[in-house]
Amino acid sequence: MKKIRIESELEAYDDLKELPKDIQDLMRAAFEARDAAYAPYSKFHVGAAIQLENGIVVKGSNQENAAYPSGLCAERTAIYYAGANHADQKINTIAISAKAQNKETLTPIPPCGACRQAIAEYEVKQDQPIVIYFMGERGAVFKSDSLRNLLPFIFTQEYL
Template sequence: MKEVKIESTLYVYDDLNETPDDVVALMAKAIEARDKAYAPYSKFHVGTAILLDNNEIITGSNQENASYPSGLCAERTAIYYAGAKYPEAKIVRMAITAGSKVKTTLSPIPPCGACRQSIAEYEVKQDSPIEIYFMGETGKVAKSNSLANLLPLGFDKSAL
């Protein structure tokens, strides 16, 4: 038997103002999207903004349903729309922000597992990394240079 160690690298900024100006602008779009979330059950609002290589910005927010599995996360709302509207464009960067109507979220909130798998599909499809910035309502901002940092040992088409 052999031990295998898996490491991920994230970069953490103390607040949004420490990030590059283009990230601040993209996160502002994600915050606007978060404000449009439909989350009457969880009271947890998420917004995502995606920068494509054609300079288009696509946004999405979480959309809940009384039948919980029928809802959709902000990341998948945005990424699927980007794939449908601009199928040839590559995703350069994603900005994600999450906030609760019950308590203040100060820590970076990463994508859920289903969203990580969906982002991984596009990263594999485009054969280039997707830079991901994520935060709560305020406070620290985490950056991953690739989805692979958030989902090591990912499942993709090579297994099929």
């Protein structure tokens, strides 16, 4: 038996103002998407904004349903829209922001496991990493240069 060590490297920013202006603008688009979330059950609003290689920004927010598994996260809402409507464009960057109605969310909140897998699919498809910025409603922002930092053992078509 041997042990395998896996390490991830992220950049941490104390505040949105430390980011380049284009990323601040992308995160503000994620805020707009977050504010449009439909989350009557969890009271947890998430917004995602995707910057495509041609400059188009695609937004998505979480959409809940009384039949819980029928809802969809913000990241997947945005990435599937991008894939369906801009299939010829690579995804450069995703900005994500989450806000709970019942408490302050000041810690960066990463994508859930299902969203990580969806993002991984697009990284593999486009053969190019997707930069991911994520934060709570305000405060610190984390940056990952690739989904592989958040999900090192991605499941791909190679296993099928």
